[in-house]
Amino acid sequence: MNKIYIYEDTFLNLLTLIAYLTQYHVTPTNIKTSNYSPNLFEENITLNLKNNPKIIAYLKENYSYPLKIMYYVYLSSDTNKELIIYYFYLNLQKYRHQLLNMRNLKCVSASLKISHYVQNEAHKLKGFxxxxxxxxxxxxxxxxxxxxxxxxxxxxxxxxxxxxxxxxxxxxxxxxxxxxxxxxxxxxxxxLQLNLQSTSTTYEDLWCAFYDTIGIKERKNIRCQMNFMPKKYWSNIIEMRNQNEKSN
Amino acid sequence: MTLKEKLTILADSAKYDASCSSSGSTRKNTGGLGNASYSGICHSFASDGRCISLLKILMTNCCIYDCKYCLNRKSNNIKRAIFTPEEICAITINFYRRNYIEGLFLSSGIIKSPDYTMELMIKTITLLRTKYHFNGYIHAKAIPGASEPLLKKLGKLVDRLSANIELPTSASLKLLAPNKNDNAVTKIMAYVKNNHSKYYVPAGQSTQMIIGATKETDLDIMAKSESLYKSYNLKRVFYSAYIPVNHDKLLPTLQTPPLKRENRLYQADWLLRYYGFTVNDILSPDNPNFNLLLDPKADYALRHLAEFPKEINTANYYELLKVPGIGVTSAKRIIKSRAYFKITFNDLKKMGVVLKRAKYFITCNNRYCLDKSLFKKDFIESNLILENPQIHNSNLTQLSLFHE
Structure with a gap:
């Protein structure tokens, strides 16, 4: 049977589990949260480990940057993220501080790529x-x-x-x-129940007026605009919501 | 006049300024509203694809000068408006709280005198910093001809202070902007450079040149930029493709702004600042303009093919940077990684190298990616040009029989 190890969906619990598995040289087929439904050849294993905050303290002191990368990978929506973190952690024991230069290892190049993607999205949304x-x-x-x-x-x-x-x-x-x-x-x-009554839209209107003015007609370049500001975010960006209505 | 009309008029007049960066300052929140982000944050992107990070407005578009290329020149019959300091503060604060903007970009037409205009700007920004405790990013345009005490005062309040050189040579400036002289602009730059510190214009200064309004070659423009970077420690020189807003017999009539040329200038500008190139490497008096079909670095590589191919596992940092398709980030990664393992073509992809361009100019462990007999200028040049999707499309339309 392929063994799927189950963790509660927290970063600390995931690290606790991974540290346990590496300590006892167990190679998991995969690591998933409890809502994972195994297929015919798989079985879910829940170890019920007690969270071990010491491991984060240890990593923070000795490997703060790799820890950051693992955390960003954990925040990602990548379907394979747990296994990537597992192999990253495993190789961290072996290569220590040199690990991040070992881009020929798949777990390193994947981790760096995913963590870059997560930080990038966070940075974009700070603006949007x-x-x-x-x-x-x-x-x-x-x-x-x-x-x-x-x-x-x-x-x-x-x-x-x-x-x-x-x-x-x-x-x-x-x-x-x-x-x-x-x-x-x-x-x-x-x-939570929220009362979302908003106040007047004076400044929203002013902003939309500003937005419509600031673009230079002679340089119009919608492709470039969409490259930087993907359409998936437009529904929550007020000036773009209005653009959609205008074009309809 | 309503606030909305004013904002529309004064944003419309400010939009031709290219600079909108909000990076380079580490201003902290000191109990009020906002802070600066060192990397800068883009809050939106306008329909022309340029980022909007600052509330870019003029304090007023009234002006006593009559520069030929400028929308706000005295002799133009357009709607004029002026913001009061309180109005600017209210808009800035309320936009900032809602996270529409990263801060304020304040420029102005000149009313009464340069000093009078600067004093009004200082009053506005002081109000913003002290009464409203605003710690966000502020970029102010210094008014050429304003006195040094005012420059000193304004520089302490803002993150970036800049003055636009507008045209690459003083002859052009005399022709199109008879009331301005480039001495006044370089005086501001020198003052800002000499006083630059953590507390005075922490994010440094930038400037802007209009491209295509006068006859200068790309070599003239790049030589000017290079000397500006050297003499005044500028963070950026912005290039702004000329857009005809006025009709004047001294101005060219262009159908479309020279955007491709602007793009090439920016590419070359990066080569100067980050890639260790000099202007003489990329342009020469026999070859004073950029190749519009190839980017400046590919063009350089093809003209200096004898230096290539470079061996990835031994070439030094600056040699790697000369390879088309390898940038600052990937060059650094290569240097770091090759201490631990021999790099192959497959690894290069994972390091962010653009192989479809780099493959012609490199070897990995003395292996060339293609057949060695193909290492010829004509072959590489035609392949690089064909890879450009825009060229590809335009070629296709030229072949069409039923061209409109």
């Missing part, structure tokens, strides 16, 4: 998020990222807008991050 002001002065924004970048975004806005109440709603992963001028809370959208 649009807040609206609700009647109770709270700023509210919806995002639809492919990867689970909500926590990166929340940390960015904590530094940028420390004196505002804000909520970022990740529609694709059904998560909300809420900031109360002190801390960030991550909450599943099932557990």
């Amino acid at each position: 998020i649009r807040f609206t002001e609700l009647t109770n002065k709270v700023l509210y924004a919806k995002v639809n990222p492919t990867n689970n970048v909500l926590i990166i975004l929340a940390n960015h806005f904590k530094k940028r807008l420390p004196n505002e109440y804000w909520i970022i709603h990740d529609e694709n992963h059904h998560l909300l991050s809420i900031y109360d001028k002190k801390n960030i809370y991550l909450i599943n959208e099932k557990n």
Whole structure:
């Protein structure tokens, strides 16, 4: 039977499991979260390991950059991410600090590529998020990222807008991050009822007017625009939402 | 006049400024609103594909000057408007809170005198920094001819302070912008360079040149850029393809702006700043303009084919950078990786090398990717040109019998 090892969907739990497997020289067929349904030749194995925070502390002290890469891979939507992290971790024991230069290893080139993709998406969304002001002065924004970048975004806005109440709603992963001028809370959208009454749209209108003016007609280049600002994000970018209505 | 009309007029007048970068500053949040991001953040992309990261506006489009190429020249009969400092602050703060922008780009037409205009700009930005505690990015245009104490004051408030050189030679400037002189602009640049510090214009300065309004060759333009980079430590020189907004017998009549030429200039600009090239490497008096079919680096490689092919496992960093298809990132990766293993063509792909261009110019462990007899200028040149999809399409339409 091919063995599929199951972890609770947290980074700490995944690392705990991987550390355990490498310690006892077990090679998993795959590592998945509990909602994975095995096929005929596979069986799910749940080890119920106790989370071991020491492992993160250890990596942070000795391998902080590789740890970062593993974390970004964990946040990605790649279907094979757990196995990639497993092999990355395994090779980290062997090659230590030289690992990141070993791009001829598949787990290294894949990890770097995926983590780059995740950071890239987070960076783009730092720009593309649009807040609206609700009647109770709270700023509210919806995002639809492919990867689970909500926590990166929340940390960015904590530094940028420390004196505002804000909520970022990740529609694709059904998560909300809420900031109360002190801390960030991550909450599943099932557990929250929101009153999304927004205030006047004066500044939204001003922004759209600005946006429509700033493009130079003689240089029109929609291909280039879409390259930088993919269409999948347009539904939550107010000036582009209006563009869609105009062209219809 | 409503605020919306004002914004439309003053954004419309500001849009020809190419610079919109918001990078290079590490301004922290000090209890107010916002911070700067060192890498810069693009918040949107306009219909022309250019990034929008700053609220790019003029304080006013009234101007006492009459520069031939400028939309806002005195003799043009257009709608004029002026923002009050409070209005600019309100728009900036409210756009910033909603994450529409990374900060403010404030330029202005000249009213009364350069000093008077600068004082108004300083008043606006002071208000933004002190009353509204705004810590976001601010890029201000210095007004040529303004006095040094004002330059000092403004530079302490903003992240980037710049002045536009507008045209590559002073002869052209005299012809098209009789009220400006390039001394006033270089004086600002020298002042900013000498005072540059963590607290004075932390993100450095940039400038802009209009391309195609006057007769300069690409060599003239690049030579000017090179000397600007050397003498004033500029972060960037922006090139702006000339778009006819006014009719004047001194100005050329162009059907479309010279965008391809602008693109080549930017490519060459990168070669100067990051790839260790000099202007003499890429252009010469016999060959003063860029090849529009090939990018400057491929063009260089074909003219210096004797230097190639380069061996990936032994060539030094600057030799690697000379290879078309290898950039700064991939060259660094190659250098780091080859200490641990011998690099093959397959590994190069994983390092981000564009093999379809690089393959003609490199060897891996003394192996050439193609047949060695094909290492000839004509063969490589035609292949590189054919790979360009735009050229490919235009060739196809030329072949069509039923051309409109």
